[in-house]
Amino acid sequence: MGITKRQTHIPSTIRRVVRPSLIAASAFVFATSVPAAAIPAPAGLHESSKLKAISTSVAKKTVQVMCANEDDAWRAQAEAGVLGPTADPSAGMGGLAKPGASTLYLAWSTCDFLLERLRDGHPDLIEVAASILTLVHESVHLRGVREESVTDCTALMLMPSVAVKFFHFKAGSITLSNLMFYARLAHGAKPASYKTLC
Numbered sequence: 001m002g003i004t005k006r007q008t009h010i011p012s013t014i015r016r017v018v019r020p021s022l023i024a025a026s027a028f029v030f031a032t033s034v035p036a037a038a039i040p041a042p043a044g045l046h047e048s049s050k051l052k053a054i055s056t057s058v059a060k061k062t063v064q065v066m067c068a069n070e071d072d073a074w075r076a077q078a079e080a081g082v083l084g085p086t087a088d089p090s091a092g093m094g095g096l097a098k099p100g101a102s103t104l105y106l107a108w109s110t111c112d113f114l115l116e117r118l119r120d121g122h123p124d125l126i127e128v129a130a131s132i133l134t135l136v137h138e139s140v141h142l143r144g145v146r147e148e149s150v151t152d153c154t155a156l157m158l159m160p161s162v163a164v165k166f167f168h169f170k171a172g173s174i175t176l177s178n179l180m181f182y183a184r185l186a187h188g189a190k191p192a193s194y195k196t197l198c
């Protein structure tokens with residue numbers, strides 16, 4: 001359903017979806033503990049109140065969303081473990097969250113696509129799909145879900161309602177179908193551990 005010309009460009013789509021900055025846009029679990037109380041933004045990141053509202057809705061508790069100010073600093077901090085040690089610094093560059101914590105961290109580009117869409121702009125749907133999936137995935141981690149496949153499959157299930165409620169997608173629309181097509185492509189490009197359940 002919802003097949004359009006946009007969906008016929010599979011090769012370029014896949015190429016874009018698997019580019020390093022978005023591969024496994026979802027995240028990585030780090031091992032240090034994060035206090036439940038509000039924390040100041042780490043150097044090079046800032047808090048997003050708009051994304052906080054969305055993540056709080058998914059996480060079912062009050063959370064904080066920190067956006068990187070730019071992607072180079074994000075990569076440097078993530079790879080250096082400044083935001084917490086990652087299981088694999090080479091992947092998961094779109095977002096980070098510790099299961100059960102109250103703060104998630106997003107790359108600049110992830111936030112940029114989400115906020116542009118929130119402004120009712122029309123950024124690239126492939127990027128929007130990967131970015132919403134990342135936000136929802138990290139928010140599911142904040143529920144306390146640790147296992148990556150459970151997290152990503154839950155995120156895929158939640159994503160249509162999140163897209164409709166917060167990101168101006170119309171329920172049942174072709175555009176929403178296309179969004180989910182790209183989200184599933186992004187999911188499919190992730191490591192095997194993310195895909196054991198769906």
Ligand SMILES: [Zn+2]
Nearest residue numbers: 026027028151
């Ligand atoms: Zn994850």
